[in-house]
Amino acid sequence: MAAALEILLHRADPILRGRIVETLSTRFDSRVDLDGFHVSVLKGLEVSGDGLRIFPPDDVVAAGATEPLIALKHFSFHANVLGLFQKPMHVGTVKVEGMTISVPPKEARRQAPKSDRHIGKIKIVVDQIECDDSRLIIGTAKPDKEPKEFYLRHIVMHNVGPNSPWRYDATLVNAIPTGEIHAVGTFGPWVNESPGDSSVTGKYTFEHADLNTIKGIAGILSSTGEFTGQLNRIVVDGTTDVPDFSLDTANHPVPLYTKFHAIVDGTSGDTYLQPVDAKLAESEFTCKGEVINIKGKGHQINLDVIVPNGKIQNFLDLAVKQQPAIMTGRLNMKTKLSIRPGDDSVTQKLGLNGQFTLRSIHFVNPEWQDKVDMLSLRAQGKAKQAKPGAEDVHSRMVGNFRMGAGRLRFSRLDYDLPGADINLAGVYSLDGNELDFSGKVRTKAALSNMVATWWKSWLLKPVDPFFRKHGAGAEIPIKISGSKGSPKFGLDLHHKDNEKGN
Structure with missing residues (x-):
């Protein structure tokens, strides 16, 4: 027995490398490459690896999806030496740095011939995965669209099994407006045939987002909400609150609150607002429309806005420097609102085209x-x-x-x-x-x-x-x-x- 243990310890490196590659290849029905691998047995099994790449299934690769489906810069985990004698081997926590998940367009599989792969065995079972500095990129087959990309500062995934959803706790970094989003929920099961169809649900909080990172507007935004769907199509219901929203044409802070229902199309990066119920100071209004992803330029915003019975002074306070507002009155307005992409101030990019009626007008x-x-x-x-x-x-x-x-x-x-x-x-x-x-x-x-x-x-x-x-x-x-x-x-x-x- 002692001799067998000594042999296994000396052969732990190739044994564990083989188990990792076979488990991942079986789980994702694809080729797996691993550049660097090291095992230490001084304090149990200390395992680390570099350059791990999991490719899409062969038929998707044949259609032109050559980028790895999942790529890890570095991973590590600790296990009991006796795990070498267990099948499947049990691992408590795997720590990952620099993970990139690239979801290929759904169309790639439709264009590819079917292929058969040898089905191996799941030889390692993991309870939890902790990832730092990760990216999720949802590809698109549309030439005029940019891939949808999310940066995750930290994510912990629990109950990591092949046939059930994984629980996660994630911190995402939002570039514009700058801030961190905290989300908890479930992900999966992973769909090998079409990863973009993998389910995702969750609740999020987004606090202290600085709107000053968007040229032309200012304020501190907070938002909470829930989302559900697949990576390719996520439905979001939430609220936003900006107690000090302002435009650079006036620099007069006005409270702005919204409740929204949105659909995020992961295949195009477009977002559809259906609708947004908003309140600017004491004036309620609704918006419906779209935020269109334009390759190399940013986003084009197109909204239909209806103000059924607002106060004109609230909108003048937001848009016009003169204080107090030159008039008071009740506002009814229907307008098309557009914000073109580009680096100019929001107020310079903003376009309106509509009709209004003012009643009970009084000049201040x-x-x-x-x-x-x-x-x-x-x-x-x-x-x-x-x-x-x-x-x-x-x-x-x-x-x-x-x-x-x-x-x-x-x-x-x-x-x-x-x-x-x-x-x-x-x-x-x-x-x-x-x-x-x-x-x-x-x-x-x-x-x-x-x-x-x-x-x-x-x-x-x-x-x-x-x-x-x-x-x-x-x-x-x-x-x-x-x-x-x-x-x-x-x-x-x-x-x-x-x-x-x-």
């Missing part, structure tokens, strides 16, 4: 509100009541707009108040330094009835017919220019019904 600046109130009274022919401090009027604004490169362009901007309809088109810059609108004011009263003194009214009566058009008491061309701090209002005597917003 008392002088602006007085001008609106007095305009309404004059337009109704109540010129003598048109004085500062008059009762606020109920007004409504409707518009069609496009936004890009930090500017809002209105092809239509209709402002309705008692006695007057104001129809404008023009441009407003988000930094507030540019106002350029032109259009018409249509009033119920004639021009001569909009002045308080009898002699001014008498002087204006001869010109009433020139301004009385299209059923209005007066139709007056106007223009608004200047900036947010110094707007200039005047007559646009050269108005030619141009549409500046187009």
Whole structure:
């Protein structure tokens, strides 16, 4: 017996190498290469190896998938010497450094001829695997897409068996926004014929993610949620909370909360949002759309956004520097939102194309509100009541707009108040330094009835017919220019019904 033990100890290296290679080859139905291997028997069996590579099944390799399915830079484990006499041999924990899992596209197998391999035996059973600095790469057959890649700082896998799910506890590194994701759940069983169809479930937490790593926005994000599916298609349900979300056009932090249902297509790297229920300060809205992976460029975001009954001041606080917001009111909006890929600021890449309605409008600046109130009274022919401090009027604004490169362009901007309809088109810059609108004011009263003194009214009566058009008491061309701090209002005597917003 002693002689047999001594022989086995001297032959432990080739025995264990053979067991590892045969077990993995049988488990994954594929070729296994191992560059370096070492066994020490001074303190039991101390085993280590380098350059372990597990290739896809032969039929997938024949289709062109030449990269290893799983590659390990280094692994090690400890076992009892008596394990050499046991089949299968039992190992408690295997420690791994630098693991890369490359899942080939599902299409690779469909293009490959079937092949038969010799089926060996499982000669080593492992309870737990601990991995540091690992990568999961989900390949794609689409030439215009980048592979989907995840970096795992640390992962522990329990109950590592061939026919049941593995429990895992993982820490993933998220590049943009920067932060760590902690996830626990189950993985597998591993599907040899199509690894991308291997099941995955779990719960995650994502805390202290710095949005400053995305040019143009700021805030600290936290997120929790659950996910389920296969590596090729994962369904995620979760929430995000950013108590201090801001855009660089304003730098005014506003709380932003979302609840989302998303589908991650591992074969393309695209994400589909179906939907996102969000709340910006006191304003609720919903989004549906997609985040498209564009090879070599990044991501294109396309969303349909609906704001059913928000507060305009919440959105102005987020987007416009001027404080307080120039107006309050109830907002109904439908818009298509897009963010193109690239290195520019989010606000420079952001595009909007939609329609909105504002109700119960009130201008925060008392002088602006007085001008609106007095305009309404004059337009109704109540010129003598048109004085500062008059009762606020109920007004409504409707518009069609496009936004890009930090500017809002209105092809239509209709402002309705008692006695007057104001129809404008023009441009407003988000930094507030540019106002350029032109259009018409249509009033119920004639021009001569909009002045308080009898002699001014008498002087204006001869010109009433020139301004009385299209059923209005007066139709007056106007223009608004200047900036947010110094707007200039005047007559646009050269108005030619141009549409500046187009």
